[in-house]
Amino acid sequence: MKKxxxxxxxxxxxxxxxxxxxxNYREHARELGNVAxxxxxxxxxxxxxxxxxxxxxxxxxxxxxxxxxxGELALVIGRTAKRWPQERWLEALAGVCCANDVTARDxxxxxxxxxxxxxxxxxxxxxxxxxxxxxxSDLAIETRVNGAVKQxxxxxxxxxxxxxxxxxxxxxxxxxxxxxxxxxxxxxxxPLAPGDTVEVEIERIGVLKNxxxxxxxx
Numbered sequence: 001m002k003k004x005x006x007x008x009x010x011x012x013x014x015x016x017x018x019x020x021x022x023x024n025y026r027e028h029a030r031e032l033g034n035v036a037x038x039x040x041x042x043x044x045x046x047x048x049x050x051x052x053x054x055x056x057x058x059x060x061x062x063x064x065x066x067x068x069x070x071g072e073l074a075l076v077i078g079r080t081a082k083r084w085p086q087e088r089w090l091e092a093l094a095g096v097c098c099a100n101d102v103t104a105r106d107x108x109x110x111x112x113x114x115x116x117x118x119x120x121x122x123x124x125x126x127x128x129x130x131x132x133x134x135x136x137s138d139l140a141i142e143t144r145v146n147g148a149v150k151q152x153x154x155x156x157x158x159x160x161x162x163x164x165x166x167x168x169x170x171x172x173x174x175x176x177x178x179x180x181x182x183x184x185x186x187x188x189x190x191p192l193a194p195g196d197t198v199e200v201e202i203e204r205i206g207v208l209k210n211x212x213x214x215x216x217x218x
């Protein structure tokens with residue numbers, strides 16, 4: 001197992017795309033009044049410009065009245081992968097990290113599709129580093145806001161496993177080095193407010209910690 005800073009020469013380039021998976025934990029689907037897909041994953045995209053590496057601020061946009069945290073495991077692609085075989089999924093990865101799929105929940109509901117709600121600047125913090133050489137299929141994942149535990153689960157509770165997702169996504173779109181797959185969030189999502197500190201911790205990977213603000217700090 002090896003830790004690679006995002007700004008290290010060993011790290012892959014910035015992603016060409018951020019592929020995310022909706023409703024990949026059954027309890028999270030239920031808490032929003034939905035049913036988790038069982039046949040195929042529900043995919044959506046986040047704009048790469050939403051990325052925040054490490055501990056930068058999550059900025060709440062004036063267009064939204066409710067912005068939620070969603071702690072997730074992120075898969076970092078390390079090589080070009082097209083129709084990648086599922087049994088070799090770990091070979092396609094540069095590593096894994098924590099992610100926060102920040103979401104403007106009110107806009108997600110009113111728009112009907114998710115591009116705007118998921119893609120505001122700062123709505124995709126990742127970190128703290130890329131961890132290489134780790135199988136993330138069964139790790140504890142927890143999200144805390146101001147120290148209070150809000151989400152707690154294991155990655156083994158996903159409907160579609162990381163191994164399946166690498167193979168599945170690569171059937172639709174060629175995965176390039178640096179691309180990210182956000183694998184879904186457990187139950188317990190909730191709103192953020194200016195001044196909050198949100199932490200996503202995944203066993204053996206580390207803690208992604210971000211402050212929430214109403215305006216961007218210099």
